[in-house]
Amino acid sequence: MRAEASVDPVLDRETMLRAGRRAYDRCDELAALSAVKGSIHRFHLTSQHAWANALVGRWMTEAGLQTRIDAGGNLVGRIEGSSPGLPAVMLGSHIDTVPDAGRYDGPLGVMLAIEVVDLLRDAMPGMPCALEVVAFSDEEGARFGSALLGSNAVAGNWRDEWLDQTDVQGTTLRQAFRDFGLDPARVRQAARRPDELVAYLEAHIEQGPLLEAYGRPLGVVTSIAGARRFALSVTGEARHAGGTPYDRRRDALVGASFAVLAIESIARRRDIIGTVGEIHAYPGAVNVVPGRVEFSLDLRAETDAERDAGWAEILDTITGVCQERNLEFHWVEEHRARAVACAGWLRQAIADAVAVADPEAEEVPMLYSRAGHDAMVMADVTDIGMLFIRCEDGISHAPAEAVTPWDVALAVEAFAAATRTVLTADRPTTDRSADA
Ligand SMILES: [Zn+2]
Secondary structure (H helix, E strand, O other), X not given: OOOHHHOOOOOOHHXXXXXXXXXXXXXXXHHOOOOOOOOEOOOOOOHHHHHHHHHHHHHHHHOOOEEEEOOOOOEEEEEOOOOOOOOEEEEEEEOOOOOOEOOOOOHHHHHHHHHHHHHHHHHHHHOOOEEEEEEEOOOOOOOOOOOOHHHHHHOOOOOHHHHHOEOOOOOEHHHHHHHOOOOHHHHHHHOOOHHHEEEEEEEEEOOOOHHHHHOOOEEEEEEEXXXXXXXXXXXXXXXXXXXXXXXXXXXXXXXXXXXXXXXXXHHHHHOOEEEOOOEEEEOOOOOEXXXXXXXXXXXXXXXXXXXXXXXXXXXXXXHHHHHHOOOEEEEEEEEEOOOEEOOHHHHHHHHHHHHHHOOOOOOOOEEEEOOOOHHHHHOOOOOEEEEEEOOHHXXXXXXXXXXXXXXXXXXXXXXHHHHHHHHXXXXXXXXXXXXX
16 A cells, blocks of 8 residues: 555655665674674674774764663664653664674664664654664674573563673673673663653564565565574483494484484474574594584574474474484573564554655565564564565675665665654554554
């Protein structure tokens, strides 16, 4: 449905292209803040994170935002509406990365949000809400294993037991907060109340190939699949490779290999997504039968029910394989997020804005997110909406991640129009879970 009447065109073409180009170029500039020269490694509460907060904070200030670092290490900028202290529409994404990352997963959403503020700043004195931009400190979980630490602090989900988690150097999250100049006992103070927020909107690269296949630059996210992550281990017995006959072996790596293949075949058959991304064999010597193997599992699906049924079958199958081979199987669940629906009124605002920014689209693409996002956590405290931007060949979490400046310019136009609509909209009073 076209809704020109409800969407003010905030941009002329030249302004849109300039804003898009600046957001695009700033992703390049931010990419240089890395722990490893020549590639992008930017983790939670590191010095690269502090530099990124400083640089992005400067851009926020230039756009008219008052900035602060909250108690969780997130960078938050705010511009008031018609009077101080009004509830805010919050825009954001994350500025941490996976190891050897691309430049757009996370940062592009923050850069787009800053451009939106820059475009709407003159209109803010007439707005019935404030506008905020947040650059979340940790979404990927690359340093401490637990993902979404930044948005969980803001959404009021903080758990102090997370402070005992360690990075590969053995530094606890508690110590990392101190080293960053923050008090680990006060992370909860980053929490926002539902009455402080009107909505949370996030723009993000799709991280998949669907928009490219549709031939469209922008899409509207309907819901976000929730992942479960497990640490799995198979234990047998380490023995001399030459001296131990097959019928005496308890080879943990052969057992784990059957498990990996079973995970793929079960996930494919059920049309869910199961990935073993890490595997380590011990003791790890060429002439020793592996006695222990540790590996990871990331499991996701459109609905929680499909995902959980898949896990039940995987668990059953691996347990059977290990019994047959006289191996022990252990698992620990390290992360679980539920599937989250985007609110109907925000989906509509974004869809109307996309229809105006991309008038050649016969139909605005609507798709669910296979990847997790800060928005899924923010759904605990406010309504959420998401805009997806096409990325080349669906590549993400890799250096080859790519978008075009033109698509980014269209994203600025759509995100600004959607934000303006949401700032002035009558908020529905209905239960937001009913929008699914
Ligand atoms: Zn991301």
